Amino acid sequence: MKAVDGAGNTQYSATWTYKIDFSSPTTVINSPASGTWKFIDFDMDITEADTGGSLLSTCEYHVYSNSVERVAWTSYGCGATPTITVGGIENCRDEGAAKCFVELRSTDNAGNVDLSASATYDIDFSSPTVTIVGPASGTYENIDFVVDITN
Numbered sequence: 001m002k003a004v005d006g007a008g009n010t011q012y013s014a015t016w017t018y019k020i021d022f023s024s025p026t027t028v029i030n031s032p033a034s035g036t037w038k039f040i041d042f043d044m045d046i047t048e049a050d051t052g053g054s055l056l057s058t059c060e061y062h063v064y065s066n067s068v069e070r071v072a073w074t075s076y077g078c079g080a081t082p083t084i085t086v087g088g089i090e091n092c093r094d095e096g097a098a099k100c101f102v103e104l105r106s107t108d109n110a111g112n113v114d115l116s117a118s119a120t121y122d123i124d125f126s127s128p129t130v131t132i133v134g135p136a137s138g139t140y141e142n143i144d145f146v147v148d149i150t151n
Contacts, residue, residue: 058106
């Protein structure tokens with residue numbers, strides 16, 4: 001590059017080399033599989049990669065429970081394992097099929113973003129209840145009998 005000022009002084013600058021990265025990074029959920037039942041906190045095994053050459057800058061996740069955002073976009077170290085919490089006041093707090101939705105994104109140093117990784121989990125953190133209907137507690141039996149249990 002050549003620059004000339006009003007007095008006619010000339011300055012030549014060094015050559016600059018720029019790298020261009022048009023490729024979005026990739027994010028893959030290895031486990032747990034979408035659609036599995038979760039009853040306690042769980043770690044997500046994630047693989048993030050950048051094929052464009054600028055390397056990963058940030059990796060983030062967010063969580064919806066019963067369609068309500070419970071965790072806004074939150075950074076975790078790329079290559080690390082984010083933990084999703086399960087329970088009454090946790091990330092995934094609503095019980096039932098397909099109640100917990102987790103989405104991940106990774107961004108490279110060129111600003112390319114990948115939003116392709118998401119999974120939905122079934123949640124059940126309540127303990128089952130068992131009721132013995134008969135025979136009555138404390139009774140003696142002198143023959144074989146059947147215990148009637150409901151849950």
